[in-house]
Amino acid sequence: MRPSPALLLCLWLPALAVAQEAPRKLKVTRKDGVPRLDLGAPTFQPLPRVERAAASDAGAVEVAAADDFQVRSVIHQRRGPGAGPGEPALTEIGLSGAPLSSEAFSTVVRVRNPARRGGRIELTIVDGRQRTLLEASGELTFKGQEETEWGVDWARTAFRAPTSGEVQIRVGGLLLSTTPIKFAEKGR
Numbered sequence: 001m002r003p004s005p006a007l008l009l010c011l012w013l014p015a016l017a018v019a020q021e022a023p024r025k026l027k028v029t030r031k032d033g034v035p036r037l038d039l040g041a042p043t044f045q046p047l048p049r050v051e052r053a054a055a056s057d058a059g060a061v062e063v064a065a066a067d068d069f070q071v072r073s074v075i076h077q078r079r080g081p082g083a084g085p086g087e088p089a090l091t092e093i094g095l096s097g098a099p100l101s102s103e104a105f106s107t108v109v110r111v112r113n114p115a116r117r118g119g120r121i122e123l124t125i126v127d128g129r130q131r132t133l134l135e136a137s138g139e140l141t142f143k144g145q146e147e148t149e150w151g152v153d154w155a156r157t158a159f160r161a162p163t164s165g166e167v168q169i170r171v172g173g174l175l176l177s178t179t180p181i182k183f184a185e186k187g188r
Contacts, residue, residue: 071176072110074169091182118139121140133159162184162185
């Protein structure tokens with residue numbers, strides 16, 4: 001069987017185009033005279049480092065960062081029927097129902113800034129694979145005080161399965177705090 005001329009043409013045209021291109025020149029570094037291949041990949045600046053402080057009594061990790069913002073505490077409280085102002089802090093959030101959904105709860109973040117400057121705050125709850133489960137954002141205002149509280153009331157949210165993760169708090173785009181959180185089925 002003899003190949004068709006159209007097939008031969010389709011196979012030879014790309015080979016001719018490659019053969020006619022000028023060969024790439026290797027860049028030579030002046031230090032050692034060894035050629036290095038330039039793939040055109042961008043170079044990245046190193047990431048900024050954030051200093052970590054010791055864990056507080058409530059289990060929240062305090063992290064100091066630029067601009068004197070400090071997250072002093074992260075507290076989760078049950079809300080809704082039967083929840084009062086003296087409600088203890090939650091160590092895990094309960095899941096119930098079919099499909100599984102979390103109970104309504106609140107998260108309160110206490111932030112300190114001696115300069116009393118406001119800023120944008122972002123709270124994200126992520127699972128172990130760093131996928132976002134819940135997120136909220138707002139503005140911090142310090143009304144003549146060095147500390148302020150910012151809170152979020154979370155509605156019941158559907159979950160595929162019980163999970164654990166962390167609460168990430170950013171102020172002005174900088175990660176200031178990570179706190180562990182667990183979503184578990186009630187009664188297990």
